[in-house]
Amino acid sequence: MTNFCPRQLYRELAVNRDELAQSIIDLEDEQFGLLEDEQLAYDLGQHLKPLIDQRVVEDRSGSSYPHQEPAKTHDDERRPRERPVRTPANFGGPTPELANLSNQERARWIFMDRFITLEQLEKIIGCAFSQQESDQYNKALDEFLGRLFLLTDVASAMKDCDLPALQQMFSSTLILMRHREVGDEERVRVPCTLENLRLRFDKYFYKRRSVPNWYESQPFYADPLKKSQWVLCEIDYLNCTLLSPKKRLSTYARAWALSSSAILQKNATEDVYDRIICGEALQEHLFEQNCNSCTTTSYAKGTEIPYSVYTVQKDQKIAIHGKVGLPHWRTKRRLWPGVYPTLVP
Structure with missing residues (x-):
């Protein structure tokens, strides 16, 4: 049975957020704390969920599946990132x-x-x-x-x-x-x-x-x-x-x-x-x-x-x-x- 290591998961599941990068640094220094950013916590949770589900299976069966496919990504999680729409000055008028x-x-x-x-x-x-x-x-x-x-x-x-x-x-x-x-x-x-x-x-x-x-x-x-x-x-x-x-x-x-x-x-x-x-x-x-x-x-x-x-x-x-x-x-x-x-x- 594999060890469930949050520190390792944070390293492996880092997403493109400066706040999470700082969290990784804190974990390296063994400084643990809550993620105050709800959206960041949600994003990390979405990445963690397939591994947590796999861990539950391992606990129940007493075996591990290192090659198991992760859960499928929902369509809305695959969408390209959207940015605020900026209107340049030369695009005025109706x-x-x-x-x-x-x-x-x-x-x-x-x-x-x-x-x-x-x-x-x-x-x-x-x-x-x-x-x-x-x-x-x-x-x-x-x-x-x-x-x-x-x-x-x-x-x-x-x-x-x-x-x-x-x-x-x-x-x-x-x-x-x-x-x-x-x-x-x-x-x-x-x-x-x-x-x-x-x-x-x-x-x-x-x-x-x-x-x-x-x-x-x-x-x-x-x-x-x-x-x-x-x-x-x-x-x-x-x-x-x-x-x-x-x-x-x-x-x-x-x-x-x-x-x-x-x-x-x-x-x-x-x-x-x-x-x-x-x-x-x-x-x-x-x-x-x-x-x-x-x-x-x-x-x-x-x-x-x-x-x-x-x-x-x-x-x-x-x-x-x-x-x-x-x-x-x-x-x-x-x-x-x-x-x-x-x-x-």
């Missing part, structure tokens, strides 16, 4: 009728300043699009929005012309286009790689040292974005303390009633690109959270075990790290392992 708007106009009212337009992107990345390119990208955007607005819950709110519901539904997301090229200092187009992003947007990176950073010698540093495409980015990470990125993304896909193939994990270049475009367009770093962002990028380091690449952003600066497995929360490094989903319907 609320329009959604039925009378084009898809792009609807997106502007639903996402507001978190819909990064083609015109904004041109200025940010330093690429002047030709008329043919603009037509192509706008057509791709209309098709992207058409698929997005056909998602089950979205279509229902769209049918009712319920703008507040749509704004709340997408309150933790933004729309942007990942472009496979950026402009250099002379506005000449070059592939969108980590190297070229660092050259163009050097303020987002730590100053170069006399010795090159470790990742500058890795192949992924020069890997370009494969194609230009519109994406919906979640700006709140999914905590991977208990579940792998793959399982967390699968849960997120079910919340949107989508197949797993429509919810993607970012590679290192996409992660850095999204942070820069968001920061330049909004003058706000929405991805800057207490998170080690796990990417799909990996590299070899003299062993057969691949090292995974993850990113951290603090005070605008983006750091790129490598590690075997997931980087876990520590009292001296209070960052949660997480993944920022990309939705491509």
Whole structure:
């Protein structure tokens, strides 16, 4: 029979809350107390319940089931986090009728300043699009929005012309286009790689040292974005303390009633690109959270075990790290392992 250790459970079942992080520190110091935050206590209870149920079974049967599947998560617990809806100053005036708007106009009212337009992107990345390119990208955007607005819950709110519901539904997301090229200092187009992003947007990176950073010698540093495409980015990470990125993304896909193939994990270049475009367009770093962002990028380091690449952003600066497995929360490094989903319907 296994020992029931609350201290161990708190370590394993930590959720993305600063208050709970402090509780973990208190437990490490053997300082026990009540959780005054009722919502936090409820969230922790939801995580603990499957293990408590399993413990009851063990007590009754005298055996343990280490491989037993945890209880299924309720649908409302899988929903993406909702943020307060902010209305920028340039969105004053009467609320329009959604039925009378084009898809792009609807997106502007639903996402507001978190819909990064083609015109904004041109200025940010330093690429002047030709008329043919603009037509192509706008057509791709209309098709992207058409698929997005056909998602089950979205279509229902769209049918009712319920703008507040749509704004709340997408309150933790933004729309942007990942472009496979950026402009250099002379506005000449070059592939969108980590190297070229660092050259163009050097303020987002730590100053170069006399010795090159470790990742500058890795192949992924020069890997370009494969194609230009519109994406919906979640700006709140999914905590991977208990579940792998793959399982967390699968849960997120079910919340949107989508197949797993429509919810993607970012590679290192996409992660850095999204942070820069968001920061330049909004003058706000929405991805800057207490998170080690796990990417799909990996590299070899003299062993057969691949090292995974993850990113951290603090005070605008983006750091790129490598590690075997997931980087876990520590009292001296209070960052949660997480993944920022990309939705491509």
